[in-house]
Amino acid sequence: MNNIGIIIGREYKERVYKKSFIITTILMPVLLLLLSAAPALIMRYGGTTKRNFAVIDKSGIIASKLVSDDEVEFTPLESSLQDALAANYEDDNYGVLYIGENILTDTNDAKLYTNSSSSVTIEANISKQIEKIIETERLKQYNIENLDKILEQVKASVHLTTFRNEKEKESTASSSAAASVVGMILGFILYFFLVIYGSIVMTSVIEEKNSRVLDVMISTVKPFQMMMGKILGVAAVAATQIIIWGAIIVLIASVVIPSIMPSDLMENVKAVQGGADIQALVAQSGAQGIEIDTSMLTAMASITDTGYITMILTTLFLFLIGGFLLYAALYAAIGASVDQAQDAQQLTIVITAPIIVAFVVLMMIMQDPNSQIVYWCSFIPFTSPIVMMGRIPVGIPTSEIITSLVLLYVTFIAAVWLSGKIYKIGVSMHGVKPSLKDLWRWLHY
Amino acid sequence: MNIIRAEHITKRFTAHTALDDVTVEIPQGSVYGLLGPNGAGKTTLIRIINRITMPDSGHVFFHDKEMTQDDVYRIGYLPEERGLYRKMKVGEQAIFLARLKGLSRHESLVRLKKWFNKFSIEDWWDKKVEDLSKGMAQKIQFIVTILHEPKLLIFDEPFSGFDPINANLLKEEILGLRDKGATVIFSTHNMSSVEEICDHITLINLSKNILSGNVDEIRHSHGNNIFTIQYRNAEKDLKEVLQNKCEILECSTDIMGQGLMKIHIENDSDIRPIISLANENSEIRSFTEIIPSMNDIFIRAVNGTL
Known part of the structure; x- marks a missing residue:
């Protein structure tokens, strides 16, 4: 166990002290923010010529x-x-x-x-x-009498206000547009983390194998310890990054946004968060001569609700780490069994296929967050991290989240056990280009 | 007592057989050389002893018990290709590997400083491995391998990439390790190092063990009964005196008037009469049997003319 700790430490330090890590960690949220602010800025300053x-x-x-x-x-x-x-x-x-x-x-x-x-x-x-x-x-x-008056009375304008119906809490006003956008963004983040950090694990195993570091290591530590050390070390790096991002986002949501938005809007946002009736607010503001866009108000209420954001970030964190561990175990096994990154492509299809399925299902959430396929894919461990992240902002029972998480982590343990077997044999294989069939055979050694 | 006994090891790869029924016995406390031309199977044997590769058949015994993975952790292994993280700093990497071998951070730092000092490479501490030359990396790798003072050390081509000065340094260290009670196995092409430091050798050629044993015994048993006589002040022509007693291969006189003669004596014949005759007719400076060098034996064995 001690050896795993030493390896985790090395893997972690090697990556976190890198300039590129520090830069992306700080720049990404800034970029994301600029990107999300872009449409508003363009609307405001870009304008169209008359x-x-x-x-x-x-x-x-x-x-x-x-x-x-x-x-x-x-x-x-x-x-x-x-x-x-x-x-x-x-x-x-x-x-x-x-x-x-x-x-x-x-x-x-x-x-x-x-x-x-x-x-x-x-x-x-x-x-x-x-x-x-x-x-x-x-x-x-048709020569109808008082036509103007009739038309005036007939006119209607509908502003749809949606409520998330939760058993635990009183219904709060929610913006389904904001929720599904948040869901998409979270799903994207997860997708990128799984693919990028997963392949980091894979390439680093291949590199160790090529540089013969593995030969030295293998006479010192058990292959399983090596694999776990690497997976957990890189997981710690991913966790660090997501925690820093989370902190920046919470900071922006709770401090920056409220201070740059018009104060009368923020007052209303606070009132909505406090459970005030939106219709009343809109009517009241209308009487004061301030026009309020209902959907804007609810969206703002959602994204500046620190409690809501913390809940989402926590689940994001848990799914991210669980999903990463599961996929990293598979990536590590593949990395150990090939000599060169090019040889890995054929094998990584097994990994990328479920990720892509998850991604497609994530897109379907936009249309219908409650469809059967979305529901089931949010439980299947290989797709659940991404799909669940799409569903959570829309609002689902906590029990479903927990079930999905438990399934994910149990599968991770099984995957580590199986990957460990492939890893053990793979690391000592040189000059062989194994097929999927070979990997399957190695499982039975 | 043998620390390692590898019995009937056979290992096949897709295209060829790397080891064919190879048996070696490595006595505890010895310096054991694994010799052989390129591609003979030396590295494969080393990797099998280290359990990096599994043999297709055969067994490896450690202290007369079938070797287990735990035994491997008591081995210090220096692979032929440098197994170091290229992007890591030398000192950091050395501490990392030392800690994996069970040394505390403090202990490894103390020992590393000592070794870096000994090899006068203190200023490499903060360099990245990728900035080191092959020989430099080899030194680091060597230090890391022996740092935890394992009882069994296995070096794959430890002299490759070293200049003669560093090769000597390495030889001294290997002998020093043996004197402290360690067993050292190494593979090499460097025959002079074999004569100087090996107690035992195994010569592998074309996947087979073709010669095994104590270095002195091997050299003596492969002698050809050739002797050299150095002499001066010959009263008669020594060549004429001796030519009935033995076959004279070479005879010469140097500018100082000192004669040098190379003679071949029939197997099992007594050399005393020859010494007496030579002694009567000249002042003998030396009378020496020519023992073949390991280099000769190696070449002859590989060419099948041993």
Whole structure:
């Protein structure tokens, strides 16, 4: 046992004191943060240039009712289409909207000419506006009394507020969009950790074998101790990295985000976390002249809830370590049985296949977090770490998490036992390129 | 008593047989040389004794008991290729390996400092292994191998990569280890080292053990009854005097007037009459049997002319 400790120490020190480790550990969260902030920043500073459209309305009903906004400005124009088009040929932001005479009956008689490519949102905006105007005009033809009033009353706007229904706690408002994004990110993190750290174990075993360090080691320590030392040493490195990242994220969530967000928003976020009714809050704020986006509020409430984040990070940690240990044991066995990294490719398919399956299932969570395949894959040890990370933010019973974890760690022990057998034989094999069949045979020695 | 007895070891690889029914007995407290041309199977035998490779058939006994994995941990093994982490610093790596051998951090530091001092390589302590030359790495590896003072040491080609000065240093250390009670097994091509430090040898050629035994016995038993006589002030021509008694192979006189004669005597014949005759007719400076060098024996054995 003492030897395992010494080996763990070496493996750990070798990696953690490396410059590249220190750099990635500190830079990754910063990069992630920038990446997640990017859309917001682009929206804010990038903006789109305003586009001007001259509207030639032959029907005479549409032009006056078109509403200009930040993106497009409509200017009614009395001239022929050809003149309008030729007039501002040089201006990229200029365009001509042509409405046919019989637009009410022939809804396809509307044309948009632009000097540069238009965008989907602009086109959608314009056609939606025209549709609405036509609808209203058509309704008018029925000569209904107090039509405006009726329409006003009929209008509806729905903001869906979702609640996570948990037995243990009172229902808290949750944002399913935020949850599934968080789930995806966690799944990604796990995926990368398994693949990257797993292959670190494999290549380092191959390197030891090639440099004959193993020959020296094997006359000193048991192969099993060597393997465990390496796996646990690298696991400790992974744990260090994830703990540092976790700490940075918690710090950002609990200190940085609240301080850079507008204070009135944060007050509301706190109120939501405290269990306040969102509808009431929105109504109240509306009365004060502040518009609140409900989904934004719930998302913010989720991602700045330190308790929630800690829970997620803890489970992430447990699944990450469990999943890593399981896969690292397999990677180590393969590393020990080949002489060169190229030879390992054929064998690593066995490992990468379940990881990829897990990854595909992770994508399915976006659509339906409760489907059968997602459910079962979150228990099967080879896929459970990644899939479970996708499910957890959506909200699942603790008992399911525990069952999945227990299965994972039990499988790890079995995998270590089997890998140890392959490892023992593999490390002393030189000049052989074993197939899967060989590995299977080695298990029975 | 034998510390290691390997009996009827056979090991086949896909394309060839590395060892074919090889038996060796290694007496405790000896310096044992494993000789043989490249690819003879020396390293394979060493790896089998170390349990790095398993033989296809045959057994290895350690102190007359079938060898177990635990026995291996009492061996200090120096592989032919340097088995060191390339990216690690020398000192750190030496301490790591020493601790795996059961020394405490403090104890290994004390011993390492002593050895580094002895080899005057203190300033290598913070160098990375990849920055060392082959010979330098070999030195480190040697120190690490013997640091925990194992009773059995196995060195695979310990002299390769060493200059003559360091090779001598190494020879002295090997003899020093034997004097402290350790058994040393090593493989080599360096025949001079064999004569100087080996008590016993085994010569492996084409996967077979073709010669085994005590170095002195082997050399004497393979002598060809050739003697040299150094003499001066010959009263008669010594060549004429002796030519009826033995076969004269060479005869010469150097500028100082000293004669040198190489003679061959029939098996089992008495050399005393020859000595008397020579003595009567000249002043004998020396009369020596030429014992073949291990180098000669090696070449003859490998060529099948022994």
